[in-house]
Amino acid sequence: DSNISRYHEEFHELGLIGTGEFGSVYKCINRLDGCTYAVKKSIKPVAGSINEKNALNEVYAHAVLGKHQHVVRYYSAWAEDNHMIIQNEYCNGGSLADAILNLEKEKKHFTEIEIRQLLLHVAEGLRYIHSMQLVHMDIKPGNIFISKEKRLLAVNYDSADDGFDEEETIEEEITYKIGDLGHVTSVNNPQVEEGDCRYLPTEILREDFSHLSKADIFAFGLTIYEAGGGGPLPKNGSEWHDIRNGKLKELPHYSRDLNELLKLMIHPNPEMRPSAVCLIQHRVLCPFGNK
Numbered sequence: 050d051s052n053i054s055r056y057h058e059e060f061h062e063l064g065l066i067g068t069g070e071f072g073s074v075y076k077c078i079n080r081l082d083g084c085t086y087a088v089k090k091s092i093k094p095v096a097g098s099i100n101e102k103n104a105l106n107e108v109y110a111h112a113v114l115g116k117h118q119h120v121v122r123y124y125s126a127w128a129e130d131n132h133m134i135i136q137n138e139y140c141n142g143g144s145l146a147d148a149i150l151n152l153e154k155e156k157k158h159f160t161e162i163e164i165r166q167l168l169l170h171v172a173e174g175l176r177y178i179h180s181m182q183l184v185h186m187d188i189k190p191g192n193i194f195i196s197k198e199k200r201l202l203a204v205n206y207d208s209a210d211d212g213f214d215e216e217e218t219i220e221e222e223i224t225y226k227i228g229d230l231g232h233v234t235s236v237n238n239p240q241v242e243e244g245d246c247r248y249l250p251t252e253i254l255r256e257d258f259s260h261l262s263k264a265d266i267f268a269f270g271l272t273i274y275e276a277g278g279g280g281p282l283p284k285n286g287s288e289w290h291d292i293r294n295g296k297l298k299e300l301p302h303y304s305r306d307l308n309e310l311l312k313l314m315i316h317p318n319p320e321m322r323p324s325a326v327c328l329i330q331h332r333v334l335c336p337f338g339n340k
């Protein structure tokens with residue numbers, strides 16, 4: 050009956066971790082398995098509306114894009130009391146947008162090594178999505194989530210004094226994951242729901258959907274550019290057009306190779322942009338040559 054809420058039955062709500070036009074996201078503990086999840090509650094879209102199509106799209110995409118360590122994992126989705134609810138993997142390190150804000154606040158930036166790791170993880174996630182003939186269509190820092198896992202690297206016994214005191218070396222392993230599949234569509238599908246205009250390439254505005262996977266690469270290039278301190282990105286105007294003409298400020302803290310790669314990723318001609326597969330083999334990501 051309608052007043053039994055599966056959400057409250059199955060989950061203990063720890064707190065709100067995000068709100069927007071998409072709805073509200075809560076950090077929840079599943080009462081049965083004791084694991085933590087990110088659960089998004091959004092107003093149930095009107096039957097037959099574009100919002101309903103997108104909501105179903107998101108669930109279909111998650112169902113198809115099962116398990117990949119660089120795509121946020123989906124567990125379940127259901128409707129209750131006029132809400133759509135989706136239960137996803139909880140990433141405990143916030144979003145890349147949060148990380149960029151925090152770095153700017155402390156006047157710090159990602160090292161080139163960290164940028165390469167981000168490039169590799171998200172390129173792996175995109176390669177998987179594109180291999181399923183799907184495209185994400187809303188790649189941006191706010192949709193890349195971070196999982197941090199502490200690992201015990203080594204325990205050193207200091208036998209200087211006769212007892213021994215343990216020294217533990219804990220390393221924090223970071224994994225970047227592509228999330229928010231609300232704009233995912235098939236490579237061959239002409240109905241494209243545009244993503245954030247700051248990361249949108251001109252060919253999509255011109256409704257040229259012949260190279261949709263390269264629209265993800267374009268948005269990915271600007272995402273890395275922002276992580277490297279090139280932001281904030283324009284939403285329109287001459288700066289917006291400069292970027293679409295392939296003009297990007299040099300990022301001073303990074304190598305020429307990396308700067309060149311970013312320029313290639315946002316090339317005005319989508320065919321010139323490297324595919325996710327090509328990115329993974331790029332020398333910037335395999336600095337010691339391809340084994």
Ligand SMILES: Cn1cc(CCO)c2c3c(c(-c4ccccc4Cl)cc21)C(=O)NC3=O
Pocket residue numbers: 066067068074087088089121135136137138139140141142143144194195228229230
């Ligand atoms: C705002 N916000 C903050 C977080 C936690 C980051 O440490 C978050 C997550 C997700 C989502 C999300 C995005 C789009 C659709 C469904 C969900 Cl659950 C939103 C999230 C998601 O799917 N997994 C998350 O961790």
